[in-house]
Amino acid sequence: MAISLSSSSQTVNSTVGSFDAPLNVRHRSPLHIVGIILGYAVMVVISVFVVLPFIWMVLASLKNNNEIYMVPVRWLPETWHFEHYLQIWQKADMLGWLGNTVFFAVVVTFLQVFTGSFAAYGFSKINFPGRNTLFLIYVATMAVPWQAYMIPQFKMLSIVGLNDTRWSIILLQAFGAFGVFMMKQFYDTIPDSLSEAARLDGLSEFGIYRRIILPLSGSSIAALAIITFTNTWNDYMGPLLYLRSPNLYTIQLGLKTFISQYDADYSMIMTGSVLSVLPILVVFLIGQKQFIEGIATSGMKN
Incomplete structure (x- = not known):
C-alpha cells in the first residue's frame, strides 16, 4: 500500500512538473528578439568608436615616427619598440x-x-x-x-x-x-x-x-x-x-x-x-x- 502511494505521489509530482514547466517559459516575439540584437549591435559599434582612439594611441606609442601617419594607415607596427x-x-x-x-x-x-x-x-x-x-x-x-x-x-x-x-x-x-x-x-x-x-x-x-x-x-x-x-x-x-x-x-x-x-x-x-x-x-x-x-x-x- 505504501509502495502504491509513493508511486502515485511521484506520478502526480511528475505530472504537475510537466504542467508547470511550459508556464515558466517566457515566449518572446521575433520583433522583440530583433530589437535586442539591434540594441547590442548599436552598443558594440559605439564601444568600438570609443575604444578605437585609445587602441591607436597604444599602438602608435610602439611605432617609429614614420609609421604613425602612413597612408594607408598601418595599425600594427612593423617593429615593436617597447623601449x-x-x-x-x-x-x-x-x-x-x-x-x-x-x-x-x-x-x-x-x-x-x-x-x-x-x-x-x-x-x-x-x-x-x-x-x-x-x-x-x-x-x-x-x-x-x-x-x-x-x-x-x-x-x-x-x-x-x-x-x-x-x-x-x-x-x-x-x-x-x-x-x-x-x-x-x-x-x-x-x-x-x-x-x-x-x-x-x-x-x-x-x-x-x-x-x-x-x-x-x-x-x-x-x-x-x-x-x-x-x-x-x-x-x-x-x-x-x-x-x-x-x-x-x-x-x-x-x-x-x-x-x-x-x-x-x-x-x-x-x-x-x-x-x-x-x-x-x-x-x-x-x-x-x-x-x-x-x-x-x-x-x-x-
Whole structure:
C-alpha cells in the first residue's frame, strides 16, 4: 500500500512538473528578439568608436615616427619598440610629474569626499532654519562656470601667498557642490528613524555620521571618489594658472612642456599619453562596480 502511494505521489509530482514547466517559459516575439540584437549591435559599434582612439594611441606609442601617419594607415607596427616606455623616463621628468599628480589626486579626493559627505549629512539629516534655501544656493553655484570667478580666485590666493604652491591646487579643488549634491541625494534614501534612534541612544551628530551613515554609503562614496580622482588627475587649467616651478608640474602640465620640446617625436608623445591615461583606467576598472552602484542608487527613494 505504501509502495502504491509513493508511486502515485511521484506520478502526480511528475505530472504537475510537466504542467508547470511550459508556464515558466517566457515566449518572446521575433520583433522583440530583433530589437535586442539591434540594441547590442548599436552598443558594440559605439564601444568600438570609443575604444578605437585609445587602441591607436597604444599602438602608435610602439611605432617609429614614420609609421604613425602612413597612408594607408598601418595599425600594427612593423617593429615593436617597447623601449619607448624606458626612454621616456630619461627624456622627461615622468616620475616627478606622476608623483605630484598622485599627491594632488589623493589629497583632493580625500578632502572632497570628507567635506562633501559631511556637509550632505547636515543638509539631509539635521533640521535647521533655512536649510533648503541654503542648499539651493549652494547647489546653484554649479551653474556658475569657473571662468567667471577664475581671476578673483587667482588674486585671492596670490594675496595670501599661496600661488605656486601645492596648497593652491588643494584649496582650489578640495570643496565642491557636486559632491554635496550627490551625497545628499543618497542620504535622503536612508530612513531618518536610524538617526533619531541613535540620538536617543546618546550618539553625537559626528558619531551618527561616522558609525551609521558612512557604513551605509560605501557605493556612493566610491563613485564620488572615482569622479573626483579622475577630474583632479585630468585637470590642466588649475596647474597651468597656479604652478610655475617645474618641480610642481603635474602629468598634464608636464606633457604639455614635453610636447613643446619634442613636437616631432610623436611616438614619445603617444607614450607619455598612454602613461597618463593608464592610472585612471586602473582606478576605474577596480572601482567600476561601486561606481555604477553609487550612481544608480543616488536619488532613489525607498
